Every structure is written in C-alpha cells, then in structure tokens.
C-alpha cells in the first residue's frame with residue numbers, strides 16, 4: 563500500500579476554533595431552553611415523545627464541534643482518495659475560514675446547526691454529498707450543493723452523528739412552512755414529526771480550521 567492510502571483520515575472538515583465552539587454551544591443551549599418553553603404550550607409537537615426530560619439532557623454531545631466535508635473512513639468510503647487528492651484540499655488544508663451558521667434544528671434523533679457555505683468554501687464540498695443521501699432521503703439529490711453542510715451539536719441515545727446531516731436534508735426537501743413563533747434568536751418553524759428549525763436573525767460567524775481527523 564502506498565503511504566497516502568494508509569494516511570487517509572476518518573474525515574475531512576472544518577473544526578471550530580475554541581471561541582466559536584463556546585459561542586455555538588451557548589446559543590444552542592439558549593435555543594433548547596427556548597424550545598422547551600415553547601413546546602410546553604404547543605400541542606402535538608413533542609420532540610422526545612412525551613418524555614419529561616429537558617432537551618439539553620436528551621441530546622448527548624461532548625465531541626469537538628466540526629462541519630464534516632468528506633467522510634473518508636480511512637480510505638474505505640467511496641471517493642475518499644479522489645477527494646484527498648483534490649488540489650484545493652491540499653492548498654486549503656490548515657486554513658481558517660469564517661463559517662456562517664444560519665439555523666439550528668432539532669429532530670427526535672439529532673440536534674444540529676445548519677452551515678451556509680460560500681462559493682469559496684464550496685470548492686471543498688464533495689459533489690456527491692447530497693446525492694449520496696438520496697436513498698435515505700428521497701429528493702435530497704436535487705437540493706443545491708452544500709445543503710447537507712451542518713455541525714452536529716448532539717444526538718439522542720443510540721443515534722450516530724451521520725444522522726444529523728440526513729435530518730437536515732429531510733427538513734430541506736419539505737415544502738416551506740410559516741413560522742410558528744418569533745423567538746429572540748429568530749423565527750421558529752415546525753415541520754411535523756418532532757422536527758423544528760430556528761432560522762437565526764443574525765447568522766453566526768464561526769471561525770473554523772479546514773483539517774482532518776483520525777481517531
């Protein structure tokens with residue numbers, strides 16, 4: 563085996579710098595508290611299926627916050643080598659970017675933040691990221707490139723983080739709905755089946771380093 567095959571990471575992505583991680587965790591926690599408060603008065607909209615535990619405890623998330631670009635699985639994932647060999651990947655490796663966090667969402671499975679990528683950032687986005695999700699989320703393949711970009715903030719017990727991006731796509735393929743309320747952070751929409759999305763009034767700017775992760 564060649565050295566570069568052996569060295570492919572678990573995944574490539576943008577890793578939030580500590581201040582951005584702290585800020586996003588804090589905004590995320592404010593959102594969960596506000597959503598818990600709102601749900602108390604809303605009918606038929608349970609996220610955690612009648613469980614009384616606060617959302618903050620329902621979602622487990624201790625890892626460092628990042629936005630995955632390409633999941634490589636140490637080279638076993640389809641297209642991993644091709645991605646790692648892209649000139650943009652080596653040119654931009656180690657660079658810091660300002661990611662725009664535009665929304666927060668929760669589903670019965672996951673809690674995440676939506677990232678709106680710029681054209682400059684999209685050069686690092688795999689062309690098949692949305693198409694690859696088509697079998698789990700019908701219609702995902704027709705969404706614009708970068709639609710799946712997200713930061714996992716937490717997962718319910720027994721749920722793998724890969725689910726967060728799929729849950730985001732599942733919301734994005736649905737027809738747009740009217741907000742159910744305006745919270746301090748932005749407008750809150752309900753998509754049925756315990757799916758909520760808060761569009762931030764002010765998108766959050768999160769400084770993040772493009773790099774890779776090995777477990």
Ligand code: A2P
Pocket residue numbers: 572573629630632633713714722723724725726727
């Ligand atoms: P995410 O990017 O939503 O956080 P794990 O710890 O399960 O091995 O995953 C490592 C990282 O790679 C996580 O951040 C995870 O989800 C992402 N990931 C895992 N599997 C996939 C996949 N099949 N496609 C895309 N991203 C994945």
